[in-house]
Amino acid sequence: MTTGTLITVAPTGAESAKAEVPALPVTLDELLLTAKECEALGAAVIHVHIRDDEAKPTLDQGRLRETVAALRESTDLIVQLSSGGAVTDPEADRLAVLDAGPDMASCTMGTLNFGDDVFLNRWEFIVDLHTRMQERRIVPEYEIFDLGHLTALQRLLGKYGLPAGGHVHVDFVMGVPGGMPGTTSALVAAHQALRDLPEGTTFSATGIGRSTIPVMLASLSAGGHLRVGMEDTVTYAKGRPVESNMQLVARAVGFAQLAQRPPLTTAEARGLLGVPAAGR
Ligand code: KMH
Ligand code: ZN
Numbered sequence: 574m575t576t577g578t579l580i581t582v583a584p585t586g587a588e589s590a591k592a593e594v595p596a597l598p599v600t601l602d603e604l605l606l607t608a609k610e611c612e613a614l615g616a617a618v619i620h621v622h623i624r625d626d627e628a629k630p631t632l633d634q635g636r637l638r639e640t641v642a643a644l645r646e647s648t649d650l651i652v653q654l655s656s657g658g659a660v661t662d663p664e665a666d667r668l669a670v671l672d673a674g675p676d677m678a679s680c681t682m683g684t685l686n687f688g689d690d691v692f693l694n695r696w697e698f699i700v701d702l703h704t705r706m707q708e709r710r711i712v713p714e715y716e717i718f719d720l721g722h723l724t725a726l727q728r729l730l731g732k733y734g735l736p737a738g739g740h741v742h743v744d745f746v747m748g749v750p751g752g753m754p755g756t757t758s759a760l761v762a763a764h765q766a767l768r769d770l771p772e773g774t775t776f777s778a779t780g781i782g783r784s785t786i787p788v789m790l791a792s793l794s795a796g797g798h799l800r801v802g803m804e805d806t807v808t809y810a811k812g813r814p815v816e817s818n819m820q821l822v823a824r825a826v827g828f829a830q831l832a833q834r835p836p837l838t839t840a841e842a843r844g845l846l847g848v849p850a851a852g853r
Contacts, residue, residue, distance in 0.1 A: 580822060587657075618650060618842060640673075687751050776798065
């Protein structure tokens, strides 16, 4: 039975340039302000990419640790670090993200064309991420950019066992040029393929760019959860740049309430995902 809606905010990403998207939070102060305001609106998870002093994507270990600590200090949000980074990040740096001790980390389930680039996720790398997260009790969110990624996940869980916490949660990232489209029919296909995963597997979905609204509505009607944020969407409506991540979270909360599936609290979200209570 579907209850409330888990809302994840992905405020920054690694793809947009601050010069082109001035509202993008890139400093720690900007990130913390965004995190607090998005939590107050109804977000329960924050998917984090960080930037350096030039606002370029970085996986600097010191900054990652500082960011995790500061988010924990100022919010009760579940802190999910991106292990995807930017398409240029080496595997060793992506694995080292786990050393910063987040509650959760993303784990992309396969390689795909990513616009003009390639987002490389070799099988051995995925296995490494999955098993290291098991050892460290970090809860994964499996990022699914294409249907075959669900088959890879089934294989991963079959060979290496369930993740920390025992619950499987996936995120359909739809509409990336090179991945599945951000359409209702693609979402239904992905939803149906969850039948091959452990009972109780939950999903959220995000549609890149203009697919954000169709994917949000399709996910809610299929019993799924929502990821929104400026990592995925920088245009609010035709000709209107997104003003802030809060604007996107507020819209998602409104849709969830219309669907009579109000946002989960952070405590409820921890229960759903198998993430230990804050301050473990
Ligand atoms: N920036 C993309 C190449 C993740 O965070 O795990 C990868 C990405 C997925 O955003
Ligand atoms: Zn990401």
